[in-house]
Amino acid sequence: MTTSTARNGSARVSLAVLAEIEQRVLWLATRIVDAANHDRDAGDGIKVGGHQASSASLVSVMTALYFAHLDAPDKVSVKPHASPVFHAIQYLLGNLDRSYLPMLRAFGGLQSYPSRTKDPDAVDFSTGSVGLGAAAPLFAAVTRRYVDAHFGARPKSRFIALIGDAELDEGNIWEAIADPATDGLGDVMWIVDVNRQSLDRVVPGVRIAQWEQQFTAAGWHVVEAKYGRRLQEAFARPGGTALRDWIDAMPNEHYQSLFGLDAARMRARFLEGAPEQVRQFCRPVGDADLAVLVTDLAGHDLGSLLQAFGECDQEKSRPSVVFAYTVKGWGLPIAGNPRNHSALMSSAQVDQLREQQGLTRETEWDRLDPMTATGQWVAARREHLAGAPRARQAAITVPESTEMRSGRPISTQEAFGRILVGLSRADGVAPYLVTTAPDVATSTNLAGFINRKGVFSPDARRDWSEDSVLKWAEGPGGQHIELGISEMNLFLLLGQLGLSFDLSEQPLLPVGTVYDPFVLRGLDAFIYSVYSGARFVVAGTPSGVSLAPEGGAHQSTITASVGLELPNVTFIEPAYAAALDWLMCGALQSIAAANAVVPGASTAEDGSYYFRLTTRSIAQEPFQAARDRLGDAILRRQVLAGAYRLVDAAEAAAAGAPPVYLAASGAVLPEVLEAAAELSDEGIAATVVDVTSLDRLYRAWQRTLRHGVRTATAPSIPGALRSAFPGRAPVVTVHDAASHAMSWLGSALGVPAVSLGVDSFGQSGAVADLYRAHDLDTGSIVNAALAALSLR
Ligand SMILES: Cc1ncc(C[n+]2csc(CCOP(=O)(O)OP(=O)(O)O)c2C)c(N)n1
Ligand SMILES: [Mg+2]
Secondary structure: OOOOEEEEOOEEEEHHHHHHHHHHHHHHHHHHHHHHHHOOOOOOOOOOOOOHHHHHHHHHHHHHHHHHOOOOOOEEEOOHHHHHHHHHHHHHOOOOOHHHHHHEOOOOOEOOOOOOOOOOOOOOOOOOOOOHHHHHHHHHHHHHHHHHHHHOOOOOOOEEEEEEHHHHHOHHHHHHHHOHHHOOOOOEEEEEEEOOEOOOOEOOOOOHHHHHHHHHHOOOEEEEEOEOHHHHHHHHOOOHHHHHHHHHHOOHHHHHOOOOOOHHHHHHHHHOOOOHHHHHHHOOOOHHHHHHHHOOEHHHOHHHHHHHHHHHHHOOOOOEEEEEEOOOOOOOOOOOOOOOOOOOOOHHHHHHHHHHOOOOOOOOOOOOOOOOHHHHHHHHHHHHHOOOOOOOOOOOOOOOOOOOOOOOOEOHHHHHHHHHHHHHOOOOOHHHEEEEEEOOOHHHOOHHHHHHHOEEOOOOOOOOOOOOOOOOOEEOOOOEEEEOOOHHHHHHHHHHHHOHHHHOOOOOEEEEEEOHHHHOOOHHHHHHHHHOOOOOEEEEOOOOOOOHHHOHHHOOOOHHHHHHHOOOEEEEOOOOHHHHHHHHHHHHHHHHHHHHOOOOOOOOOOOEEEEEOOOOOEOOHHHHHHHHHHOHHHHHHHHHHOEEEEEOOHHHHHOOOOEEEEEEEHHHHHHHHHHHHHHHHOOOEEEEEEEOOHHHHHHHHHHHHHHHHHHOOOOOOOHHHHHHOOOOOOEEEEEOOOHHHHOOHHHHHOOOEEEEOOOOOOOOOOHHHHHHHOOOOHHHHHHHHHHHHHOO
16 A cells, blocks of 8 residues: 655655656756767767666656655665766755756766766765675675674664666675675665666566565565556456456566557557456556556555565565666656667757756756745755764774784785784774685684684674684674675675775774685676775785695786786785785775775875785795894885885995896795895896885886876986885896786886796696796796896
8 A cells, every 4th residue: 555645754745746856856867868968069979878768767766765765874876877866866955066967977077877986976885887886785784783783883874775677687696695794684775676678688588586586585575666556456456466467477578568659559569468357357448548557667656665665664684675666768758668778868859858847948957946845845855864974983093013023934824814913902903903704714814813803793603613723703792704705795895894984984994805816706896896985905815826736726817917907906915924014004004094084085095905915934034134234114114115125236236246136026035035146146236126015116106107297307216116226227027926017117117127927827736836837936037137137
């Protein structure tokens, strides 16, 4: 049963008022896309585009949400192609300046898809890569549950996702709902825009029943908003059940083909193959009425929608999904056309719509008249949805290091685990740390942290294991969130933990681990999260062919390039434990500083951190020697800047030995040091540069280059490069990763360069076998140095 009114707190409004708002939202969303394509001329011949049909599909759902359902703390993810609807609503609510309306897809204007970081109005979740924005609110709710358990309850938010039906084809959706970490979240509601169309086609058959079962099996509460008021009434009449059965069983292709037909042809098409009972039922209904009746879907019935949302609110202990049946292009002449995904209405059609709305060219962008009941309702909603001022957040204090020392050879992965344990003892930082991993926590050395801090679970659980080495104590105080094997979920969760300072008003320091090759499995979610402005630490470990016996399927090669090239991510690959300690603490300090300020403000290095680590233990004495030589203050500064001289052959060079630089990152340093010693025996001055962050070096180089380009001045070599490579000498780069990642160093220094790295898939073997196979062994490095010298 639907009602004729809706509420705003204690106030009520008639559905007629909402329907008036709905029409204005439809108009503005349509015209925003039209203006982008017809009112501007960028002069480059590139089609601007936009999605009027996809937008129209969600106009009713979003009107119901924003003008009668949402409260200020609620967070909403809007499907990518409905961004015009979102901005139209923000404009009507007074949260977006009118000057932006003709600026969809313009530089500095409204983004084609909702963007947290680039749009002028407040977007809760970026969307664009289908499936990811859909799942993000679920992980935001996981984060909120964690925050409430650790820091006290926040004002209650509902986490809502508006999802295209074809988005359900994306596997990450099903990975997200299947993970036990997302169980039981009663404040989550997904609304699927069931317009039965994707980009290319009508979605084949009837998929909904299968999807509903999949949600039910995952413990979700499923609601259908399928039939509008007219159809519901028809079903209740004698013979109505047959009509219902007929429509329910009709494949999408058949149903969709009704749209765009005139009323008489629509009747004939609707009744094609129909049983006698249905024909009988329809006989007394005129063509025009039948056309309205059979396309009367609940996704455009405001009362039915509000009722469905209300049902979801009643469900406190599991997430809800509403299947809202809609029409792609609702209210527009392109409604239901299978080719309407990117179709643009003609100017004549837009003129006609404007007239239908009672608007003129002068009034077309106006807000609703504040003197009318409708305008007053909008004003009341604006007030209702305005957020309370943010509470000030406690400052997190991260030390410069955990003083981690190791007298014996140690790997960066093991050191990483010990540094986290060290941080878990530091009061200023420990409460904010939260770790997560997709079923690789123990094999990536998180066990020490987990033993100290426990595993998060909303309720205390009995521990059935008597393992004294790994305690797996689960309860609401736990600070590790364990995930099943889904790297997509890992990066989605890291992203939402990293946005907790904004969406849950509590800064956190999220640290995730993943086997380095599988960073690529989660890459789109990684990109999604950092594009959204999230800040977190991820350790890809173990990496490279140094993971020798594991073979080609587990050896990462291109991940260093990915880390180097991803915007908003600083890629770090240290070789020594003490350097990692400084770098980890530095990364967490910068995340804490950035998240403590008002969203939008940025610090010098704003973003996430990707540490590429290894299980190969290496002797720490060479680093200690550099420490003794340079002192902690200078060495730390250089390590953080991206490179330092591990072995300095300046004296030999001054004495006349031909100089060469051996630049390397990570696990290969022992071979590089040996090669330097051999070269020295041959009378060559080999300086070893440990590149701790290829990314920071590259950025420093690019900064000076770009400055030169923009100001038409000669660029200089940046300080970070100059202090590590003070003289001019050929360079050999050595990296357990694709050789390309470091090969730019020669250009940056203006010297001949030979780059050694892994440019084919690896295989099982011992480290020595693999290094030999990929020319990373000592002999090859020596030969590469001689080759580089010959290129002078
Ligand atoms: C990961 C990804 N793959 C492909 C696309 C291109 N694309 C954009 S919309 C779309 C179809 C979406 O259909 P649906 O979700 O049903 O949206 P609607 O019908 O509401 O437009 C596709 C394939 C994309 N944006 N992201
Ligand atoms: Mg669709």
